[in-house]
Amino acid sequence: MSWRSRKILEKPDWSFNRSVFKTVGYSDNDLDRPIIGIANAWSDLVPGHENLRKVADFVRKGIYRAGGSVAEFGVIGACDGTAQGHAGMHFILPSRDLIANDVEVMVEAHRLDGIVLLGSCDKIVPGMLMAAARLSVPAIFLPGGPMLGGTEFDGRKSDLTTMSEGLGMLKSKRIDEPTYNRLEETCGPCSGSCAFYGTANTMCCLAEAMGMSLPGAALVPAVYAERFRLAEATGKAIVDLVVQSDFRQIITRQSLENAVRVLMATGGSTNAVLHLSAIAAEIGIDADAMMRIYARFSENTPQIAKVNPASKYDMEDFYLAGGIPRVMNEMRSLLNLDSLTVSGRTVAENLGPELGASPRGTEIISTIEKPFSKLKGLAILRGNLAPDTGVTKPAAIDPAMHVFTGTAKVFNSEEEAEKAILGGLIQEGDVVVIRYEGPKGGPGMREMYKAMKYLYGMGLAKKTALITDGRFSGTNNGCFVGHISPEAAEGGPIAVVEDGDKIVIDIPNNALRLCVDDAVLAERFKSWRKPEPKFTKGYLGLYSRLASSADKGAVMALK
Incomplete structure (x- = not known):
């Protein structure tokens, strides 16, 4: 051999x-023996990665038992949670490209025969999948699993984001300080990726949906022993892929389409649009083609799973209800069933016969015949405020707010908006506009996570909206539109919105409109000037020069 x-x-x-x-x-x-790499994003800094040393031990066992030798190396992985709301968030999205580059360098420089990718969190997962798409060697992605939910708060199990919601409640005197302080001890009871269906768990689920993980790998909780059995099975599977003489690339247009279907059916994070587009770019699928896929699938993919933030159920509940295998079984008529997966089998072979009734009933995973909603789980909006698209998540928005008309309150940074919200300056009927937070302007397209959580805590989540050329966390709910392209720093229309302008968010018609005459906008642009970059040195200086727009995946484009 x-x-x-x-x-x-x-x-x-x-x-x-x-x-x-x-x-x-x-x-x-x-x-x-074949030399199999383990790209391990373990660190003490990231809850979703804290258990990856032990996970790696079981992957090693599987590799060696199957006839391979192990070459493990470290990969950076920054925590979105720790980086929220300050300058550190500028680095989070740009870290995705570093991770992809690092994995590529290590695999190619050492001529590794295959690679197991260990990571669980927001930008680490897509960065690793970008590398897998770029490389011509067998690769399998294995997450560390989600954490368990915390003590009950506000009608559901708490999680790490409850602290931000709680701060808004504290500021508006809806809870007292002792209650708030107790949350700090009980909202995150163990390590693992966050207990809600945010970007981290969304991307782990989509990795499974596109066939890059073994069936069921996305949602087994970090503290379950099954996680380690999956790790050993992953070690064996990568050796099997390496010794096959007819290995084929797993990430293809068909497998990405399966991932988009699952994204829509489960109401996953809006960030997945960025990341799937970036992965697609690695195999030559351009942004326009991906946007057409998102738009088409959003119109004909019913929502059949509802998980926090769309419901009170967390990731452990999702797992116990059958997880991604059950979701894919329920929607098999919409999938590319002949797509190959890292198990060595096709999607159809992995799914096997149709499953019986859900072990947790239909409150978490429904059927394609009786979905939670026939409307889109995610939606791509266009209009004079977002000529090249904006992204929203109807699954996390109250249906009564799917059409929202409000008055603009404009802020040129995340910090300005957060100060205004906590200071009581946002009122019912306002549309909070946060600009100059896009890929270039931010730089790094920070998440407006805290701003949305503060609106929730202040009791304004169902009375206001927020739009931005930045991003949102997968756990945000309320009425929001992000990824507005072109961004303000590139002269997109969001750059000339003024306080008092009327804005219409119309999700059923996929529209985002600024109710200002074209002639008035043209006059405003005459006095607009492209801002100086916020960073001119270091990695952020490089990223701000090379970053593409959000609709193109915010990848570093060399031309």
Whole structure:
């Protein structure tokens, strides 16, 4: 059997390379096996990655039992939660490109035969999947699993975002300080990716949907022993893929379409639009093609799963209800069933016969015949305020607010808006406009997570709206539109919105309108000037120069 690492490990011409491996303990027997990398984003800083050392141990066991040798290396992974609401958030989205580049460099420089990708959180998952799409070697993604929910608060199990909602409640005197302080101890009871259906868990679910993880891998909680059995099975599966002589790329247009279907059917994070577009770009699918897929599928994919923030149920509940395998079984008529997966089988073969009744009933996962909603789980909006699209999430918006008309209150940064919200300056009927937070203008397209949570805590979530050229957390709810393109820093219409302008959000008609005459907008643009970049040095300086627009995935574009 021959695999690519053999070409740099054959005696006698490549004995130097063999000696390098032997300095760290590899034996001749080890070097006769395929060399399988483990890209591990473990750290003490990220709850979703804290358990990845132990997960990696079980992956190692599976690799070695299946006849491979292990080469583990570290990958950066920053925590969105810790970075929220301050300058650190500028670095979060740009870290995605670094992660993809790092994995590519390590796999190619060392001629690894296959790679297992260990990560669970927001930008780490898509960065790893971008690398997998870019590389021509077998790859499997394995998350560390979601954490369990916390103590009950405000009618549902709490989670880490409850702290931000609670702050708004505290400021508006809806709860007292001792109650707020108790939440700090009980809202996150263990490690794992956050307990809600935010970007982290959405991307783990979509990795499974596109066939890049073994069936069921997305939602087994981090503290369940099944997580470690899955890790060992993943180690075996990657060796099986490497020794196959007919390995084919798993990430294809068809598998990405399956991921988009599952995204729509489950009402996942709006950030997934950015990330799937970035992954698609790695295999040559352009932004316009992906936007057409999102728009088309949003019109004919019913929502059959409802999880926090769309309901009170968390990720453990979603897992116990059958998770992504059940969702895909329920919607099999909409999927590309012949797409190959990392199990070595097709989607149809993985799903097997149709399942019986859900073990948790239909309150979490319904059927395609009786969906929670026939409307789109995510929606792509266009209009004179978003000529190149904006993204919203009807699944997390009260149906009564799917059409919202309000008055603009304009802010040029996240911090300005948050200060105004907590200061009581936002009133019923306002549309909070936060601009200069896009990929270039931010830079890094920060999440307006806290602003939305503060509106919720102040009792304004169903009375106001928020639009931005930045992003939102997957756990946000209320009426919101993000990813507005072109962004303000590139001269998009959002740059010349003024306080008092009327704005219409019309989700049923996929529209976002600024009710200002074209002639008035043209006059405003005469006095508009492109802002100076906020960062001119370091990685953010580079990213702000090269970042593409949100509708193109906010990837670093070289041309």
